[in-house]
Amino acid sequence: MAESKSLLSASNLTKSYGGVRALDTVSLELSTGETVGLLGANGAGKSTLIKILCGLVTPDSGSIIFEGRQVGPLSPKVSEQLGISVIHQERHALENLTVAENIYLGREPKIGPFLDNRSLNADTQVVLDRLRLDVSPSTPVQDLSNAQRQMVEIARALSFNAKLVIMDEPTSSLSETEAERLLTIVDELRSQGVTVLYVSHRIDEILRIATRTVSLTDGKNSGNLAGGEMTRENIIQSIIGRTEAARRSESRVAGEARLVVSNVRTTKYPDSPVSFEVRRGEVLGITGLVGSGRSEVARVIFGIDRPVGGEVTIDGEPLSLGDTLNTIKKGVFLVPEDRRNLGVILDFSIERNITLPSVKDAGGPIVSEAGSRSMAATQIKNLSIKCATMDQPVSSLSGGNQQKVALGKWLAKDARCLVLDEPTCGVDIGARGEIYDQIDALAKQGLAVLMISSDTDEVLTQCDRVLVFSRGGVAGELSRDHLSKDAIMRLAI
Secondary structure, three states: OOOOOEEEEEEEEEEEEOOEEEEEEEEEEEEOOOEEEEEOOOOOOHHHHHHHHOOOOOOOEEEEEEOOEEEOOOOHHHHHHHOEEEEOOOOOOOOOOEHHHHHOOOOOOEEOOEEOHHHHHHHHHHHHHHHOOOOOOOOEHHHOOHHHHHHHHHHHHHOOOOOEEEEEOOOOOOOHHHHHHHHHHHHHHHHOOOEEEEEOOOHHHHHHHOOEEEEEEOOEEEEEEEHHHOOHHHHHHHHHOOOOOOOOOOOOOOOOEEEEEEEEEOOOOOOOOEEEEEEOOOEEEEEEOOOOOHHHHHHHHHOOOOOOEEEEEEOOEEOOOOOHHHHHHOOEEEEOOOHHHHHOOOOOEHHHHHHHHHHHHHOOOOOOHHHHHHHHHHHHHHOOOOOOOOOOEHHHOOHHHHHHHHHHHHHOOOOOEEEEEOOOOOOOHHHHHHHHHHHHHHHHOOOEEEEEOOOHHHHHHHOOEEEEEEOOEEEEEEEHHHOOHHHHHHHHO
């Protein structure tokens, strides 16, 4: 490959929202054919920088030079014409359209005034083959798994033949196998001269693919690492300002069985009955490849879906499966994987989100404002939710703080069992540690915690026992003394 040259030079970018400065004279240099890891805690300014580069946000000041000429103001269309593609953390695929229609939306090939479906599907197949994604171009996106939907968005970005691809937490909903496939594609893009700006809280991914890193802290440039400087310890220090030893919770003392799942068969896997128990004071992990049936069991436990068969009890009392209100009444709560659509109400304030599940507990039509604010203030303090005021909308918070709100609304009630589906997905290292500390404290108070996670390191360090799912059933159970990545993967496949 020819010697790299400057592709993008952003200088002194500044952006404020009201009295809050999201970016403060941030600069970024990118050369052709390199992969740069963009690091920073939630709220550090990464998302604002990305939105400026893709034309969704106009900076208050600063300049951008792309391929030697100054550009701006950028718009999404201008950004794409320059050759900048963005894969956002939150999925934007249109579920009622097919895979092909999503990938080439607004750029569909036509014969005269008519859509050329044959060319559309053929062009789409080329991109899908590049990603080794085994789905048909004519498949409706609503029929795909979360991981497949994420890959469709990646396929759309690649279909532009971009010069700069910005990836914001692209593997957050992918299994380890799918994530490794994506990282291989990133390597291939770099070898083809494409520049990748890669945002991830997964340090192993950064170490695996990045040629160097750029860090942001509180909206400002805070450091660069390259070559031998890129170690796990240095990366953590550049993100949170200190090193952090690997976390592994002390041994917990588990009590009697609290949540018991007996021969539950989900509609997706009717021939794979699932049985297990979660004890008081323990964190039971469930892991496995995407599509292994983990989340389906969580939905049955919480009452979202009715099972084909089986039963679930809490402290010996049967849950009315398919009745979420009954499940909540008995103290079994779910923090879902998709926090933005299912875990919080983005337009509601922090206070209203936290207190919403507890409104019926007030015992009448009038809710005490003082009681409501006190409840919210307690959770904001306990979970270290970073906000200016409890009255601001949850949409204004970083991903990690949104996750804390999704957790806090249940902690404001009397919980007996907490089901956590991907509890730290897209959460930075600092906030992740705070969530782990809260989970550990809850277990030590006697709660039964069921943690569903595709993050192997999270499972290894936070769980007392682990169930590995495969094809809708439990492939095996691993005690704390026998936990390892190799053991988990052998069972998962």
